Amino acid sequence: MASAARKLQLNPVDPENLLDPVPFYKELRENDPVHWSDAVHAWFLTRHEDVMNGLRDPRLSADRGKVLEHQFQLMGLRPESIREVTDTFKRQMVCKDGSAHLRLRRQASAAFTPQVLDSWRPIIHRTLVMLLDKLRHQRQVDLVPEVFYLMPPIVIAELLGVPAEDRERFQEWGEAVGHLTSTGSTTNMVELARQANEGQGRLNRYLEALVEERRRAPGDDLISHMLRFQEQGGMTTEEVVANTSLLLAAGHLTTTDQLGNGLYELLTHPDQLELLREDPTLLKPAIEEMIRFAPAVPFIHRIAVDTFELRGRTIRKGDIVFLGLASANHDPAVFEDADRFDITRDPHQQKPMSFGFGSHHCLGAGLARRELEIAFEELLQRMPELRLDETQLPRIKCHGLLFRGFESLHVRW
Numbered sequence: 001m002a003s004a005a006r007k008l009q010l011n012p013v014d015p016e017n018l019l020d021p022v023p024f025y026k027e028l029r030e031n032d033p034v035h036w037s038d039a040v041h042a043w044f045l046t047r048h049e050d051v052m053n054g055l056r057d058p059r060l061s062a063d064r065g066k067v068l069e070h071q072f073q074l075m076g077l078r079p080e081s082i083r084e085v086t087d088t089f090k091r092q093m094v095c096k097d098g099s100a101h102l103r104l105r106r107q108a109s110a111a112f113t114p115q116v117l118d119s120w121r122p123i124i125h126r127t128l129v130m131l132l133d134k135l136r137h138q139r140q141v142d143l144v145p146e147v148f149y150l151m152p153p154i155v156i157a158e159l160l161g162v163p164a165e166d167r168e169r170f171q172e173w174g175e176a177v178g179h180l181t182s183t184g185s186t187t188n189m190v191e192l193a194r195q196a197n198e199g200q201g202r203l204n205r206y207l208e209a210l211v212e213e214r215r216r217a218p219g220d221d222l223i224s225h226m227l228r229f230q231e232q233g234g235m236t237t238e239e240v241v242a243n244t245s246l247l248l249a250a251g252h253l254t255t256t257d258q259l260g261n262g263l264y265e266l267l268t269h270p271d272q273l274e275l276l277r278e279d280p281t282l283l284k285p286a287i288e289e290m291i292r293f294a295p296a297v298p299f300i301h302r303i304a305v306d307t308f309e310l311r312g313r314t315i316r317k318g319d320i321v322f323l324g325l326a327s328a329n330h331d332p333a334v335f336e337d338a339d340r341f342d343i344t345r346d347p348h349q350q351k352p353m354s355f356g357f358g359s360h361h362c363l364g365a366g367l368a369r370r371e372l373e374i375a376f377e378e379l380l381q382r383m384p385e386l387r388l389d390e391t392q393l394p395r396i397k398c399h400g401l402l403f404r405g406f407e408s409l410h411v412r413w
Contacts, residue, residue, distance in 0.1 A: 011039045012322070018398040022300065022339060025327035034313040040401075042301070042320035043313075048331035048353070051291035051312065051323045056358035060302035060321055061097050075195045077100050082201040085177060085193075091242035094360065101359060107235050108243055108363060111225035117366045119220075120159060124374050127154050134383055140389055140412045144260055148409075152154065152255040152371060157246050160210070161221035173203035174248045200245070207241040222247070248366060254296040255368050256399070257405025259375055262290030264409060266376075269341045276343060277380065287372045288341035290348060293341050295354035298326035299401045326354040383413035 010027065011017060017024040028035050028046040035044040045054050054060050060377070069079060069086050079086070089095060093104040110116075131147045131154075141147075153171045162170050176192075176199030211223060218224040226240060235243070266273050276282050304319045315321060329352045332338045335345075355362035362368075381385065388394065389410035395406045 001127060002229070004160060010035065010037070012037050013039055014399060018400075019224060019396065021067075021326065025324060025330055026339075028324075029327060032104060032316075034311045036239075036313070039320070040320075042322055042325060043315055044215060044322045045301075046324040046327035048328040048334045050350070051325065051328040051353050052351070052357050054302065054323045055300075055353070055356055055360060056086070056320065058097070059123055059304060059308050060323075061305045062301055062302060062360060063097055063100065064301065065095055065096050070283070070350045072193070077189060081190070081193050082196045082197050084204065087202060088242045088245055090198055091239050092246040093243055093363075094246060097325070098295070099283060100292040104235060104239060105363065108247075110228060114366065116225060119369060119407035120367070123176075123372065124155055124371050125159050125378070127151055127158065128375055128378050129270075134351075140410065142261065142392075142408045142410045144406055144409050148256050148259040151259070151375065153248070153252040155367075159222045159246075160244065161214070161223065162220060166206070168207065170203070170248075173199040173206070174245070176200070176250055177203070177245075178249055178253045179359055187193075202242050203245055203248075206235060207244050211237050211240050211244070234298040243293060250362070251364055251367065251404060255371055257296035257297065257403060258291065258368065258372060260406035260409050261296060261404070262287070262372060262376065263379070263395060263411075264388075264406065265290055265294050265341050267386070267411070272341060272343045277384075280377070282343050283373060283377060285345060285347045287369060287376065288347040289341060289343045289345055290353070291354045291369075292329045292345075292350060292352035293334070294404075295326050295329060295352075296405055297402060298404050299324055300356065301402075323353075325353040326404075368387070383411075386411055386413045388412075 010024075010032070012024070014295070025046055028044060032046065033047045033050060036044070045051055068089055069082075072082055072086070073079070073255075095102060095109065128147075128151055131150055135141055135146065153174065154167065157167045157170055157214055164264060176195045184207070192233055194221060211227070214223045214227055218227060223240065223244060226235070228242075266276070270284070276286050299321045299322045301320055304315050304317055307314065307316045310317075329335070330338045334351060355365040355368075389412045392408075392410035394406055395408045397403070397405045
C-alpha cells in the first residue's frame, strides 16, 4: 500500500499534483531530482542547477518535431490529419538547435529590441484601456474571458498589422492550435485535431499574404521589422509565417495565463498587495515575483540526442526530458524562502527559469513583461478595492504539464 501511494504521489500528471504541484516539486528535488516517470514515459529534472544546465546542454535537443508527431499518433491521430500543424511547428525557432536556431532567432530578434518594445507601450496601454472601459459600470467580473484572454492576442494582432476587421477570425485560428497542445485526456482529439489543422492552414495562408504585402510595402509592424533583417540565409516566407504563428501562440496563451496567475497570487497574499499599493515602485519586482512564483509554463521538454549520465541516472538517446521551470523557481538552493511570495525580492539577484535560459531564452519576454506591468498598474489604479469574488471560486486550468493558468478568475471591486 505504501509503495502504491508513493507511486501515485510521484506521478507528474496525477490530478492532485497538477492542481497543487509545489509539494510534488519539493519531493522530487529532495529525493529524486532526475526522475523517470512511467506515467509520462519521460525524465523530469527539478533542481535549478540541472534545469539551467539542461537548457544549454547540446545533448538535449529542442528539435521535437518527431516527438510531437509520435505523441499525436499515441493520441490516435493520423499524420495527415495534423500536417499543417506539424510542418509549421518544425519550421519554428523553438524546434531548432545551433546555427539553424541562431539564423531564425537573429532575424526575429530585430522586432524585439528594447527600443522597438518601448515604442509599442502605447498600443498595449490603449488595448487594455479599451477592455477595462467596457467594465466601468460593473463591480464584479470574470477577468479571464473579459480582459486577460483578449488583451494579448489583440496586442499581437495590432503589432503584426492585422486589420481590425480580421482580428476575430485571426484569433480563432490561433486558439484552435493552442487547444491541441494544451488539452486534457478526455477531449475528443480527432475533432480537436481537425479544427487545429484547419485553423493552422487558414492562419498560414493569411500570414503568407500579409508577409508578401509587407515585403512590397514595409511599415513599423512586427513582420516588417523581421523582414528588414535580410542578410545571407534570411528566413523564407514559410519560416516567417511559422515563426509569426509561434509569436501569436506564445504571446496569447502564456501571457493570458501569466496575467491570471499573477493576479491570483497578489490577491491571495493581501500583505503583498498592500505593499504594492503603498509603494508603486515595487511594480517591477512584483511582476518578476509573479513570473517566478507561478509561471505560465511549468515545464519545457527536450529530446536526448546522446546517451549520458546525470546524478547517477542514465538518460538514453531518444529519451524525452522535461525541464521543470516552475520547480527550479522554487529551489531553496537558489531562492531564500523559495515557497514564499515576496514582491520585495531583488529582481537583479534572481535567476528564475520562467522564460528559459541561454540561447532559447524566450524572445517575447520583454513584451510579456511590458504587458504585465501596464496591466497591473492600470488594474490597481482603476480598482482600488480589487479582491477575489468569494461567491465564485477561481477555476484553475491544469490539464497537462506545459501550460498552467486559470479558466476563470472572478473578482469584485
